[in-house]
Amino acid sequence: MTNQSKSLTIQEHGYDASGGLDPNGQISRKLREFYLSVQEEAIPDRFLDLLERLDEAERAQADATGASGPDGAGLRP
């Protein structure tokens, strides 16, 4: 049946020729839009601070003992 072969084609390409009517194309675009909206937010300072502290702690530890690995203990705010 025509309908069936059409929907198969759409599934493969994600978009149909008119670029807007295909439901999967709509969903794909909306999904990326949603994801990008979060991804484009600035990285919260808490993460930058955390990385900074982990880094410092590790350097200090490496200097002090020269051996033991990081365990991150005591760094949780």
Added chain:
Amino acid sequence: MSDNDIAPDPQFKRQMLATLPSLRAFAVSLSGRHDKADDLVQDTIMKAWAKQDSFELGTNMKAWLFTILRNEFYSQMRKHGREVQDSEGTFTERMSTHPEQYGSLDLADFRNALEQLPDDQREAIVLVGASGFAYEEAAEICGCAVGTIKSRVSRARTKLQELLGITGEADYGPDASAAAVTSQAFAG
């Protein structure tokens, strides 16, 4: 013996920073909430940092971090259960009051629908459709077969179409009853 006795590799931190925006977006997709997502990301950073010796530079840092975050998400869910989600509170309200434009789809509606998917389907469609992973990578992150990821993505799409009421062209043309009248007119 090991790399433990050298200073932290600046590469590691840089790569981690570069991955954070996408990692956060994945966390929001999984948990449905920003506050929860940021806690997840924080736990992931701590875990990853503690395990950095097990990470080989040059391999896929992004996939590695996503795997850690995903495992963390499920282990927290097992411990605490899923909280009732009214993600950031306002979606339900906006759902019913926002008049749909012809053929367009509101982002809040979409987000709401995404949250109604089963976890395994949601993570699959997000990893493949938004995070930019290949099916094979997504399968590795989720610890399942490639075919499983493919079928989850496909079921996720179908379910989203149902939830959002976009089942095909009929929805975008004249409404169904008008179409029926038109075709009858032509048939007669």
